[in-house]
Amino acid sequence: MPRRPAAPAILPARQALRIVTWNINSVRLRRPLLAELVRHLDPHVICLQETKCPDEHFPLEEIRAFGFPHVAHRGMKGYNGVAVLSRLPFAIRHDDPNWCAKNDCRHLGVELDVPGGPLELHDFYVPAGGDEPDPAANPKFAHKLDFLAEATAWMLGRGPARRSVMLGDLNVAPLEHDVWSHKALLKVVSHTPVEVAAMAAWMAAGQWHDAVRHFVPAEEKLYSWWSYRAKDWEAADRGRRLDHVWCSQDLAGALTRQHILKPARGWPQASDHVPVLVELAL
Incomplete structure (x- = not known):
């Protein structure tokens, strides 16, 4: 595979x-x-989820060959895992929470080196x-x-987000038109009222702005996921918007x-998910 030329380490001022x-x-x-x-x-910058790869087997050199010299990853065998691939330098945030004390590689925070100062990602x-959307009967739903x-509690403790972007596979489709049928999916995990309310509380805690619905x-x-179970996903078009990008209010005007x-x-x-891109003029 030919090596892509490395991009400049610093983003030019006012480039998106x-x-x-x-x-x-x-x-x-x-x-x-x-x-x-x-x-x-x-x-x-590319943020990946569900890498399903322990750190010692992460394909680091192949990814750097795509033109991303700055890479961080947290992974485990068979499931979960997150990674940040970047053309721009960043510092890894090492003190973010260990969610639900599970050490299950579901979050990676970095601070990107961009014009105007670091951007928290x-x-x-x-x-x-x-x-089953019943936390008493389904430990996986309780965990979610x-x-x-x-x-949400972490964001409340930190206060409103500043110069920050939060993104990923959040596994909740919060709006009526983030799913193919609001009525049909009200009792289906990812669109139940309790999940929608929980996501709304998380967004409100950091005063996040929905950068895609902007x-x-x-x-x-609007969808970003289509099930493998559909014989013809495109014809059926029974999707859900499970993948999100949020930005802090001070960056909303830069979208x-x-x-x-x-x-x-x-x-x-x-993948059953597709890439979601957001541009910010910094």
Whole structure:
């Protein structure tokens, strides 16, 4: 595979910073698709979730060959895992919480070196929650609600976000038109009222701004995930918006573009999630 030329280490002033979030569903299985992502979106930063890869087996050199010299990853065998791939230097945040005391590699925070000062970036993979939306009967759903409650309490303790971006596979589709059928999915994990309320509390705790819906009206259907169970995902188009990018209120005015790369769902050996891009003019 030809090596891409390395991008400049410092983002030129007023150039739009392109950040992508993607649940890759196995970084080793789908690392060739990272080249397609880079070709289509040309991001400065890629935040991955569900890398399913222990740190000692992370394909570091192949990823650096795509033009991302700055890489951080937290992974484990078989499931979960997050990573930040960047053309820009960053410092890893080492003191962020160990969510639900599980050490299960669901969060990675960094501080990007960008014009105007460091930008705090948080990559999250929220628990999916299983199939039964009953925390008493389903430990996975209880874990999801506990995770969201801890994240909310953490944000309340920190106060309103400043010069920050929070993103990832948050596994909640909060708005009526973030799912193919609001009525049909009210009792389906990812769109239940208790999850929607928990996400709203998390957003309010940090006074976060929805950077994707900033450009797309709430009454317009918008998805980032289509189930593997559908025989023809594109024809059925029964999607959900599970992948999110939030920015602090002080960055809302810097938003210039969003893009959900829907064709990626049709790539060979595709993830069931597609990349979501947001641009910020810094």
